[in-house]
Amino acid sequence: MTETTKPNGAWDVFMSELNALAEDQADRRALSGVDMLMLAPENWGKSAQIARSHDARWAGVWADDLSGRFRVDCCFECQGRYLILRTAVAAEHPELPSHAPFYPAADRAERHVRDMFGIRFIGHPLQEQRWTRHLAWADDEFPLRKDFPAQGFPQASTPPDKDYPFLKAEGPSVYEIPVGPIHAGIIEPGHFRFQAVGETVLHLEERLGYVHKGIEKIAEGRDPVSLAKLAGRISGDTTASHAWAACRAMEAAAGLSCSERADYMRGILAERERVINHLGDMASMCNDVGFAFGYYQFGRLRELWLRDNRTLFAHRLMMDCIVPGGVAVDLKFDDCAAMKETIATLRAELSDLIKIIDANSSLEDRFLAAGVFSPAQAQALGALGFVGRASGQVFDVRKAPGYPPYDRLDLTVPVETDGDVAARFWLRYKELRTACRLLEQMLEQMPEGAVLADWRTPEAGAEGFAAVEGWRGEILCYVRFDQGNRIARYYPRDPSQINWPALEKIQIGNIVPDFPVCNKSVNGSYSGQDL
Amino acid sequence: MLRLYLKALSTGVLTEPVPYIDKDRLLETVGLELKTAIGRKFSRSLAIRHIDAGSCNGCELEIHALNNVYYDIERFGIHFVASPRHADVLLVTGPVSRHMQAALLRAYDATPAPKWVVASGDCAACGGEFGASYASCGAVKNVLPVDATIAGCPPSPLQLMQGLLNTLKVL
Numbered sequence: 001m002t003e004t005t006k007p008n009g010a011w012d013v014f015m016s017e018l019n020a021l022a023e024d025q026a027d028r029r030a031l032s033g034v035d036m037l038m039l040a041p042e043n044w045g046k047s048a049q050i051a052r053s054h055d056a057r058w059a060g061v062w063a064d065d066l067s068g069r070f071r072v073d074c075c076f077e078c079q080g081r082y083l084i085l086r087t088a089v090a091a092e093h094p095e096l097p098s099h100a101p102f103y104p105a106a107d108r109a110e111r112h113v114r115d116m117f118g119i120r121f122i123g124h125p126l127q128e129q130r131w132t133r134h135l136a137w138a139d140d141e142f143p144l145r146k147d148f149p150a151q152g153f154p155q156a157s158t159p160p161d162k163d164y165p166f167l168k169a170e171g172p173s174v175y176e177i178p179v180g181p182i183h184a185g186i187i188e189p190g191h192f193r194f195q196a197v198g199e200t201v202l203h204l205e206e207r208l209g210y211v212h213k214g215i216e217k218i219a220e221g222r223d224p225v226s227l228a229k230l231a232g233r234i235s236g237d238t239t240a241s242h243a244w245a246a247c248r249a250m251e252a253a254a255g256l257s258c259s260e261r262a263d264y265m266r267g268i269l270a271e272r273e274r275v276i277n278h279l280g281d282m283a284s285m286c287n288d289v290g291f292a293f294g295y296y297q298f299g300r301l302r303e304l305w306l307r308d309n310r311t312l313f314a315h316r317l318m319m320d321c322i323v324p325g326g327v328a329v330d331l332k333f334d335d336c337a338a339m340k341e342t343i344a345t346l347r348a349e350l351s352d353l354i355k356i357i358d359a360n361s362s363l364e365d366r367f368l369a370a371g372v373f374s375p376a377q378a379q380a381l382g383a384l385g386f387v388g389r390a391s392g393q394v395f396d397v398r399k400a401p402g403y404p405p406y407d408r409l410d411l412t413v414p415v416e417t418d419g420d421v422a423a424r425f426w427l428r429y430k431e432l433r434t435a436c437r438l439l440e441q442m443l444e445q446m447p448e449g450a451v452l453a454d455w456r457t458p459e460a461g462a463e464g465f466a467a468v469e470g471w472r473g474e475i476l477c478y479v480r481f482d483q484g485n486r487i488a489r490y491y492p493r494d495p496s497q498i499n500w501p502a503l504e505k506i507q508i509g510n511i512v513p514d515f516p517v518c519n520k521s522v523n524g525s526y527s528g529q530d531l
Numbered sequence: 532m533l534r535l536y537l538k539a540l541s542t543g544v545l546t547e548p549v550p551y552i553d554k555d556r557l558l559e560t561v562g563l564e565l566k567t568a569i570g571r572k573f574s575r576s577l578a579i580r581h582i583d584a585g586s587c588n589g590c591e592l593e594i595h596a597l598n599n600v601y602y603d604i605e606r607f608g609i610h611f612v613a614s615p616r617h618a619d620v621l622l623v624t625g626p627v628s629r630h631m632q633a634a635l636l637r638a639y640d641a642t643p644a645p646k647w648v649v650a651s652g653d654c655a656a657c658g659g660e661f662g663a664s665y666a667s668c669g670a671v672k673n674v675l676p677v678d679a680t681i682a683g684c685p686p687s688p689l690q691l692m693q694g695l696l697n698t699l700k701v702l
């Protein structure tokens with residue numbers, strides 16, 4: 001792990017160059033502890049160019065309708081620190097220079113903002129191509145504008161979006177395979193368009209947005225408890241971490257801190273979430289190459305932890321355990337002792353299994369060198385979580401300063417560099433072991449005390465930003481409050497929104513039958529990306 | 532390879548009465564009832580096509596769990612099929628997002644009669660946390676005729692089995 005947490009030379013140079021662009025030095029301010037700079041719209045594109053030259057990571061963009069103008073925020077991470085750039089455009093002429101020419105990750109995110117607010121990003125290579133919008137609302141309707149009602153103006157039946165302009169590959173023997181939105185297994189919907197020659201994939205294009213449920217819109221007007229509940233349903237497999245991100249952002253806006261015990265409890269819930277999901281993914285990756293033994297063994301371990309979750313937290317997936325001000329669950333002394341035992345058991349079982357898997361040449365044959373995502377590609381995309389860390393990217397929010405309880409724990413972040421399916425499998429295995437160690441530390445160190453603080457209503461206009469390391473990687477969250485404890489704006493950025501394009505890259509040159517295992521090795525959330 | 536066999540043997544058969552779940556052997560009871568009902572009404576084989584029409588993916592995780600070694604739902608005659616053309620039952624999860632409405636209707640049309648629709652999970656049953664909006668049609672019954680619902684967010688594997696059993700009773 002490189003030194004990513006302290007301010008240092010590179011960050012200072014980066015900041016001073018951007019500062020020179022800022023509207024006025026007095027406009028430099030902080031949003032819940034994160035640095036923020038105000039820019040004039042015409043400097044928006046230039047700022048991305050500067051950020052790129054400093055290898056800053058582009059982490060997300062979101063907008064807000066402030067009657068008469070749209071405010072746009074963009075989040076960068078450099079040397080483990082976050083910076084938010086902010087600008088505003090007039091509602092009559094909502095245009096901004098695009099960041100997509102400098103950052104591929106900005107491509108879909110900007111199109112999402114365009115579809116939802118009608119802000120045009122000039123210089124975007126796919127400026128006119130819709131992303132989140134299919135045909136459920138008209139070209140001139142923008143659901144996240146405040147004058148658009150949450151109920152919208154839907155037709156009785158929404159037609160399929162059949163004219164999406166997919167890239168076409170042509171030539172002798174090139175054929176096209178359309179897959180989805182409904183897939184063959186028990187899996188979320190999305191569309192994949194393959195161009196192949198024989199067995200080999202020349203090109204893959206994703207078309208997502210099928211499970212867009214209007215989460216950002218229906219968040220508006222909620223109170224904090226109800227927002228946390230919604231956040232826990234952005235992506236069911238990430239329920240604890242999304243609720244955590246939303247609660248941390250709301251708490252930042254309210255100027256509220258949790259008790260130390262609540263921070264530990266949240267950490268325990270998040271690490272348990274990592275364990276059940278990594279076990280599930282490892283099971284599925286084995287299944288996708290026909291290795292039934294691994295599928296059943298990892299699935300068995302997962303089920304045991306799900307049952308423990310139900311016993312300890314009254315919910316197998318730990319939904320609604322993290323609430324504004326703390327947590328709604330607590331662990332008794334005996335519970336902690338029991339959990340320590342199950343951790344020891346899991347570790348022993350994993351050691352057994354991994355020896356068997358390591359010695360299995362057929363598994364090796366399918367995993368090794370399949371679906372390679374090079375460190376350079378991962379860096380260019382700003383890939384997150386196990387997708388990034390299996391391709392040499394060291395970033396992990398848990399190393400950021402002021403992120404309890406991790407700032408009190410001893411954590412080594414595992415990193416691999418091969419970037420293939422095998423690396424993503426091994427990285428999950430190592431992360432499982434890390435999670436076991438973290439859980440043990442937390443159970444050992446967790447102080448006594450209350451787990452829920454009294455809520456404090458934030459002022460109208462109060463904003464909060466938070467970053468949390470979910471099991472898939474960094475989750476970002478932005479909230480703005482209205483009067484009366486109501487949410488005016490909520491934007492959650494699931495790591496899938498960044499990572500999905502990785503799948504398009506890694507599939508090139510691989511055979512069509514390897515798609516399921518390549519897909520599972522990345523395992524993006526459809527719901528988390530579509531919102 | 533030897534290690535693999537040793538591990539498999541020492542793990543043993545876990546699929547069983549599973550009194551583990553609830554002391555009253557609920558899973559076994561429900562499972563046997565299911566098996567009997569499927570035996571009588573579907574010649575011992577019930578084919579289910581699952582369709583995620585807009586779920587948060589929580590419901591899928593628990594439907595997946597039905598196939599793990601503890602529940603092993605196939606032993607009761609239930610299997611999940613890849614095509615609606617092979618299905619007796621469509622098990623639909625999530626509120627129906629407007630972007631999935633056409634695909635869901637097509638899958639329904641592709642399912643041969645007689646067919647039944649089970650709306651599984653609170654979202655599918657009543658709209659759940661998302662309800663109806665510019666982006667969501669809400670409950671499945673707003674889009675398709677629904678024969679039965681299974682409550683829960685998400686329904687646990689055991690609740691899913693009980694829900695399917697209740698469905699079979701009313702068919």
Ligand code: SF4
Pocket residue numbers: 233236585586587588589590624625626651652653654655659660683684685686
């Ligand atoms: S019922 Fe719950 S778990 Fe199922 S899709 Fe709805 S929110 Fe997700």
